[in-house]
Amino acid sequence: MKHEITRQGDVTVIALGGDVDLETSPKARELLLAAVKDSRRVLVDLSGVSYIDSSGVATLVEALQTARKQRGELALAAVSESARRVFELARLDKVFTIHATVAEGLG
């Protein structure tokens, strides 16, 4: 799994890439939980994610719950086609704010 963290104004943007699976989701969890603790607004760019499974989804849900407990926000952007299907199966479209693009999420 690849990742890149940038700061754009008051938003921390975490771009994940490659596979977010049982092997790599502990690293994604570490990155996301650190980000929501440090920043009130976190945007997760999923455009580079080629595969995500239930452990990856669980990681995103946990980060969202942690952000909300701290009165912060976590949103998703640019969900790749393969990840979108997993989100549909998990009925997560009503749980997350999902932006079509990173630029839209920053707006």
Add this chain to the structure above:
Amino acid sequence: MTTDNEPERLALLRFPARADRLKLVRGLVTAAVRMCECDEALERDVVLAVDEACQNVVRHAYPAGVEGDAELEILRDGIVLVFRLRDFGPKVDASCLRPGKLKPNALNGRGLHFIHDIMDEVGCLTPSDGTGNLLEMRKRLNPCGTPRNET
């Protein structure tokens, strides 16, 4: 669904039940589904479902600190793809493999939902030598669907 002919074995892989082997398994499943000329959407779904089943073996088949293997057999039975996933751990109550109600905010339990949502049939078989657990998942093929983007 079965045919008059014996199912054709496409692949058989025995692998260490570890998270860092799942990518290898996904690659094999992808190749097997492509042999059947299915569309990309079905390919993605099937890979996800089999991966989730393998994850359950990695997570739950063996006691903590004990390493073990898993075995995945992929067969084509007419227009049905059959996946048989075996572990060699203690017997599991088959009722554990039925998904509960899906809660969008839950952190666990989605994998079983994915498997049951994607596959046409999911069931437990008895391994021939009586040890371990054997999960069978069946998925009807839909060849000639959305054209694949060859890159």
